Amino acid sequence: MNPTTGWLVAGVSLLNILACVWLIWATSRRKPNEVAEGAVKEDVWDGDLRELNNPLPRWWLNLFIITIVFAIGYMVVFPGFGHMAGVLDWSKRGEMESKLAQLTERREAKLNELAAFPVAEIASHPDARKVGQELFGSYCAGCHGANAEGARGYPNLTDDDWLYGGTPQAVVASITNGRGGVMTPFLSQLSNEQVSQLIALVADWPEGEPSGRQAEGMAVFRQRCAACHGMDGHGNQALGAPDLTDDTWLYGGDPDTIRETILFGRQGKMPSHKALLSEQEIKLLAGYVIGLGQ
Amino acid sequence: MNHEKVEKHIGLMAILIAVVISVGGIVEIVPLMISKSTTEAAPGVEPLEPLQVAGRDVYVREGCYNCHSQQVRYLAEEVLRYGPAAKPGESVYDHPFQWGSKRTGPDLSRVGGRYNDEWHELHLMDPRAVVPESNMPGYPWLARKQVTADDVRKMMGALRTVGVPYTDADFEAIPDAVAGKTQLDALVAYLQSLKASDQEVTQ
Numbered sequence: 001m002n003p004t005t006g007w008l009v010a011g012v013s014l015l016n017i018l019a020c021v022w023l024i025w026a027t028s029r030r031k032p033n034e035v036a037e038g039a040v041k042e043d044v045w046d047g048d049l050r051e052l053n054n055p056l057p058r059w060w061l062n063l064f065i066i067t068i069v070f071a072i073g074y075m076v077v078f079p080g081f082g083h084m085a086g087v088l089d090w091s092k093r094g095e096m097e098s099k100l101a102q103l104t105e106r107r108e109a110k111l112n113e114l115a116a117f118p119v120a121e122i123a124s125h126p127d128a129r130k131v132g133q134e135l136f137g138s139y140c141a142g143c144h145g146a147n148a149e150g151a152r153g154y155p156n157l158t159d160d161d162w163l164y165g166g167t168p169q170a171v172v173a174s175i176t177n178g179r180g181g182v183m184t185p186f187l188s189q190l191s192n193e194q195v196s197q198l199i200a201l202v203a204d205w206p207e208g209e210p211s212g213r214q215a216e217g218m219a220v221f222r223q224r225c226a227a228c229h230g231m232d233g234h235g236n237q238a239l240g241a242p243d244l245t246d247d248t249w250l251y252g253g254d255p256d257t258i259r260e261t262i263l264f265g266r267q268g269k270m271p272s273h274k275a276l277l278s279e280q281e282i283k284l285l286a287g288y289v290i291g292l293g294q
Numbered sequence: 295m296n297h298e299k300v301e302k303h304i305g306l307m308a309i310l311i312a313v314v315i316s317v318g319g320i321v322e323i324v325p326l327m328i329s330k331s332t333t334e335a336a337p338g339v340e341p342l343e344p345l346q347v348a349g350r351d352v353y354v355r356e357g358c359y360n361c362h363s364q365q366v367r368y369l370a371e372e373v374l375r376y377g378p379a380a381k382p383g384e385s386v387y388d389h390p391f392q393w394g395s396k397r398t399g400p401d402l403s404r405v406g407g408r409y410n411d412e413w414h415e416l417h418l419m420d421p422r423a424v425v426p427e428s429n430m431p432g433y434p435w436l437a438r439k440q441v442t443a444d445d446v447r448k449m450m451g452a453l454r455t456v457g458v459p460y461t462d463a464d465f466e467a468i469p470d471a472v473a474g475k476t477q478l479d480a481l482v483a484y485l486q487s488l489k490a491s492d493q494e495v496t497q
Contacts, residue, residue, distance in 0.1 A: 005324075005329065009320070009321045096369060096370050103370050141415055142417075145424075
């Protein structure tokens, strides 16, 4: 608030208080032509209603006076009188900032203490896991689910199956820098026949040597898909290409979903959390996530 | 003045009541209408881009504000959870402002960059696809409705009338900015624009 507005506000506030004082004084004063206290007044209302001349009860009047005194005291102590800060120098922002500093300090002390453990130990340390779980709830649960079991397109973090690896370094890197697996679309590159052969293979990956349609699928796979998913379909953690031989699916293992994946490609994206989380927080989260898989 | 005069003349009483109430207005509201910190954009605050304007319109139309606030209050716990507390200068281009007062879902004023576009699309189509325990309704029809340049021109025209500094060049950019976009794309673009004025958003 600039001083001019401040003085205007202060002036109006002061006038308002003075007006209240005057009002109480003026109305509680006896007037010259008034009937005696407790006597019946002259006016008649609605034919037969009459009014006694009684003053306001004393306690009621006192309440008015107390509110006026309170208002003056409040304006002296708190920032209420125009742009004056008040003798306490209190402000909502200041209160918030000091509380925030206090909470952050306490939190940092705790984080420093807990994040001093190696990630592998955090994974099984109850206190550290608790902090990790809280962080997970506010930063990760929206995508990976409150209990980290994932959803379509969002990996389950509770199993021991990793797109990018489950080592402390890999998980810390996933959280810090984010991840973006890119599977290119094959819509214009494969014939319908080839796509069906691939679906036959991928939907039910054979244990030993493939035969029949699956063998045809395998031939196409080795040519077109193995660069990313590996010759034997076990995936590649450097690219985030999933293992196609197991029963864990990121998008789905039914023929329709696999067809969609092959034709249109996939671009799962995990955002970077570098700007949102401190190094210690990321470490605690990594420990928590790794602990889930154990 | 004799109080009987006031009690017996309802018109006079009404005028005096109005005078008393407007004292509160003058000291509480008028300073906000002339103070710089509430009428000038905070550093870093820009008018929304055309697609974001269209998204904001969807936000208002679908009543998202009934469940989501857009103001981080001056409480340490809120700042820790959502990000920097709200500043008046962040809302100067927000007509009508979307501060809201009901939080069935979380505050959204700092949600930009928190999730990627694909997540928002999935979530808006069917919240339970990504958050099983969510009670937020799905908005699947948004993906079937197109944003038209004409509508956006009118929205931005209205905003310009109430003081958002759009230039003629901004208006010329509308057709390209919204070509082929659905209302879902627009809403996601708007959500991604929600951030603190001094907050860096990666991505």
